[in-house]
Amino acid sequence: MSKKLFLLPIVALALAACGDDEEVTTAPDNAPTEQDTNNDEVTTSTDAPYAFAKFSFDAEYSATENIEADYSNESSGVEASYENDKTGERLNGDDAFAYLEPIFENFTFDSSTGNDEVVDEIVQAFNLETNYTQLEIDITFDDGSEREYTHTP
Structure with a gap:
């Protein structure tokens, strides 16, 4: 019995240490949030700092060299990496958000912007070398539309 009582706090600490370290604690107050409902309804905010609730890109340069960014602002919180x-x-959590925030603030695209314009803006904003083998971008805009962009030079 005493062994079980001794192991219980150790297991609890181990599980607590396995938390998601991508959680952002200082997200912008008016960032758009995607609601997790059965019909995936997305709320929109006209004064949101970004035109999207989710953003991710992966620039693949080789099998072992990638540049990736992920941002998600849902009702459960903001995550960034x-x-x-x-x-x-x-970078994860607040550090990643601090890196991504000034880049996101300068984005001018929205859900109606053409594919090439979105790709060009992201390549420039992240100072990506254009010798990548493939660039994949996924964005959920604050109007609820989801767009995928793929570019191969």
Whole structure:
């Protein structure tokens, strides 16, 4: 019995340490949020700082070199991550959001912007070298539309 009581706090601590470290604690107050409902209804905000609730891109340079960014603002909270295999940079949570926020604030595209314009703007904003083998972008805009962009030079 005493062994079980001893193991219980250790197991609880181990599980707590396995939390999601991509959670952002200082998200913008008026960022659009995607509601997790059965019909995937998305709320829109006309004064939102970004035109999207979810954003991700993956620029693949080789089998072992990628540059990736992920941002999600849902009713359960904001998550952000940024990884650059070329520089070894790995950011999660508040650090990733601090890196991504000034880039997102300068985006001018929305759900009606043409594919090439969106790709060009993201390549420039993240200073991506254009020798990638493939660029994949997924965006859920604040109007509820979901767009996927793929570019191969």
